[in-house]
Amino acid sequence: MEFGGGGGGGAGGSSGSGSGDHHDPSDRNRNKKRYHRHTANQIQRLESIFKECPHPDEKTRLQLSRELGLAPRQIKFWFQNRRTQMKAQHERADNCALRAENDKIRCENIAIREALKNVICPSCGGPPVREDSYFDEHKLRMENMALKEELDKISSIAAKYIGRPISQLPPVQPIHLSSLDLSMSSYGGHGIPGGPSLDLDLLPGSSAAAIPGFPFPALSLSDMDRSLMADIAGNAMEELIRLLQGNESLWTKSLDGRDLLNLESYERVFPRASNHMKNPNMRIEASRDSGVVIMNALALVDMFMDANKWVELFPTIVSKATTLEVISSGVLGSRSGTLQLMYEELQVLSPLVPTRQFYFLRFCQQIEQGSWAIVDVSYDVPQDNYQSPTSCKVHRLPSGCLIQDMPNGYSNVTWVEHVEVEDKVVLHKLYRDVIQSGIAFGAERWLTVLQRMCERFVCLMVSGSSSRDLGGVIPSAEGKRSMMKLAQRMVNNFCGSVNPSNGHHWTTLSGANEFEVRATLQKSTDPGQPNGVVISAATTIWLPIPPQLVFNFFRDERTRPQWDVLSNQNPVQEVAHIANGSHPGNCISVLRAYNTSQNNMLILQESCIDSSGCLVVYSPVDLPAINMAMSGEDPTYIPLLPSGFTISPDGRSERGNSSKINIDQASSSTSNPASGTSTAAGGEGGSLITVVFQILVSSLPSAKMSPESVATVNSLIGNTVHQIKSALNCSAVPTSAS
Numbered sequence: 249m250e251f252g253g254g255g256g257g258g259a260g261g262s263s264g265s266g267s268g269d270h271h272d273p274s275d276r277n278r279n280k281k282r283y284h285r286h287t288a289n290q291i292q293r294l295e296s297i298f299k300e301c302p303h304p305d306e307k308t309r310l311q312l313s314r315e316l317g318l319a320p321r322q323i324k325f326w327f328q329n330r331r332t333q334m335k336a337q338h339e340r341a342d343n344c345a346l347r348a349e350n351d352k353i354r355c356e357n358i359a360i361r362e363a364l365k366n367v368i369c370p371s372c373g374g375p376p377v378r379e380d381s382y383f384d385e386h387k388l389r390m391e392n393m394a395l396k397e398e399l400d401k402i403s404s405i406a407a408k409y410i411g412r413p414i415s416q417l418p419p420v421q422p423i424h425l426s427s428l429d430l431s432m433s434s435y436g437g438h439g440i441p442g443g444p445s446l447d448l449d450l451l452p453g454s455s456a457a458a459i460p461g462f463p464f465p466a467l468s469l470s471d472m473d474r475s476l477m478a479d480i481a482g483n484a485m486e487e488l489i490r491l492l493q494g495n496e497s498l499w500t501k502s503l504d505g506r507d508l509l510n511l512e513s514y515e516r517v518f519p520r521a522s523n524h525m526k527n528p529n530m531r532i533e534a535s536r537d538s539g540v541v542i543m544n545a546l547a548l549v550d551m552f553m554d555a556n557k558w559v560e561l562f563p564t565i566v567s568k569a570t571t572l573e574v575i576s577s578g579v580l581g582s583r584s585g586t587l588q589l590m591y592e593e594l595q596v597l598s599p600l601v602p603t604r605q606f607y608f609l610r611f612c613q614q615i616e617q618g619s620w621a622i623v624d625v626s627y628d629v630p631q632d633n634y635q636s637p638t639s640c641k642v643h644r645l646p647s648g649c650l651i652q653d654m655p656n657g658y659s660n661v662t663w664v665e666h667v668e669v670e671d672k673v674v675l676h677k678l679y680r681d682v683i684q685s686g687i688a689f690g691a692e693r694w695l696t697v698l699q700r701m702c703e704r705f706v707c708l709m710v711s712g713s714s715s716r717d718l719g720g721v722i723p724s725a726e727g728k729r730s731m732m733k734l735a736q737r738m739v740n741n742f743c744g745s746v747n748p749s750n751g752h753h754w755t756t757l758s759g760a761n762e763f764e765v766r767a768t769l770q771k772s773t774d775p776g777q778p779n780g781v782v783i784s785a786a787t788t789i790w791l792p793i794p795p796q797l798v799f800n801f802f803r804d805e806r807t808r809p810q811w812d813v814l815s816n817q818n819p820v821q822e823v824a825h826i827a828n829g830s831h832p833g834n835c836i837s838v839l840r841a842y843n844t845s846q847n848n849m850l851i852l853q854e855s856c857i858d859s860s861g862c863l864v865v866y867s868p869v870d871l872p873a874i875n876m877a878m879s880g881e882d883p884t885y886i887p888l889l890p891s892g893f894t895i896s897p898d899g900r901s902e903r904g905n906s907s908k909i910n911i912d913q914a915s916s917s918t919s920n921p922a923s924g925t926s927t928a929a930g931g932e933g934g935s936l937i938t939v940v941f942q943i944l945v946s947s948l949p950s951a952k953m954s955p956e957s958v959a960t961v962n963s964l965i966g967n968t969v970h971q972i973k974s975a976l977n978c979s980a981v982p983t984s985a986s
Contacts, residue, residue: 488648540654553622565689569591571590599746611623622649623648661695664691730881734852780944785964794933798862839851939965
């Protein structure tokens, strides 16, 4: 796919010219010729033909080529860009007319409301009775009916668990004391053998109900604002297309084979954008990657333009996203021309890495049949006075992707990530190499996650049963989809708990000052999550073992008793298995822990791996809930409180290609990483492992962590880390790499 310049600009040159070396003056002259402007006579002749025939055939283009002395490709690009320009002009004219009509109606509405305020009742001489009270009462009635329906639905679900109607249960006694409830983060319910008490004191002084959410600014966009946004998005789209198709003069290869932006060439090609590069406190991260995705272009475009689906598609990268304003809704009901103002938070799955917050414009344009481009570019929101304490200052330059349909129903996706980050932020030494190299938020990570998630969606739609059955019950196609939706909600909840932007945060030390534990106290009211105050505690450690071997160790049920301190070293068996990708490590498992006191408690676990990282997430779920999901019922209200691990390469440049995971070595679950692996095997680099626990606290009007409770959380994570290091023969290795 090739693209030309603007309506009056020059055409693109051949991809084989230009190498980034400019020692020969003749090379510079040739480059300048490739971007020359058309003459006035050429443009006048092209304009006259365009008025008669906006879509000239190949014969007409060849005739114009000979007549004007231009290449046929230049003629083709000129007409293509001129049609796009005319289309944009018509859209702007239509939008302006609609805005004017909308403003007129709004003014009339305001005038009518003001007039009604001054009306006097003819009967009593007082102000008229407002109709708002009727509508408020009607709204309350509707909400009351919805709540009753919700209550009936929950009651019917709960009745399936206990075998009798809710009305026949004895009344619940009020709870006066609260303690940590490990039933949602363990399956034995015994806690840590010989460990400290798990009592959590809820002291007055910190209202759980007052935990802050994210305050999005109230927007009031004028016609000038919308016009400015359209211009910014249009310029960003032009820049992105040139970056997507740029040859080696704009992009260079890194040691590990990644496409990195040549900043000197970029500054020459885009001089207006070079001002962003003058700030010495800002660091540029720019990368490009391409690959085949198992999904057609239109389906990908629909998911990218929907904020909720965007989060579901990238749960390990996007912690939250929302659409603040739709500036343009596209042309004739299609996504082409859609422009949205959005907000998102990006994360690395570790509490040691600050989140990245963006207000940005997302613009979608169909280039031709089966080919779409989507660009993101930062936009400053004046009303924004909020800065999360866990975020860093970052600005997104034109970034995005080109999505091209393939004949087999797949898509070829080329991705560009281009941001500038404030370099004043002190990076934790564990993640310094990963962040500064651009691996953590680079194009390759986005594309590999997209490929894995699209494989998962395909598995969700394909009918099939598990390779193992639970109690002789093989799930139907509906049961498989229900189980996959339940596991997806578990993974999304887990990813959102690693580094949340809201809640009460604190940091402490554990393991004889070996590593930091960062925790968040926040109130949970989401459907499908236990109501109450939840503590999310996480820490990240470094081990000199390749990530793929650590991944095998965590997901193998035979080695689970070696690290799971809450299972009391009881054996665990996989009783159900659902594949959700081509790699055997991408799967959903139902595990049973052989604990005589909790025979009805199972473990739902999902593991996933790609070249950028791995996840092993699990949550206790009781047997009736699993049976309900496997029968195909809606799993939305099954309570989950997941814990788990994230594993990623340490990104050290001296170890060569350590920014990628060799997933072929992770395909065998029979490998034993504990067999004398005290140093990184084969020079493949070490692993950054984030350990996450979520613990439920009984809900009270106010909550405050006591020192004893902090010690309890530290002990839980500290014991887990100790067990992991012992099992992997890394007890003598410091958890923070120097």
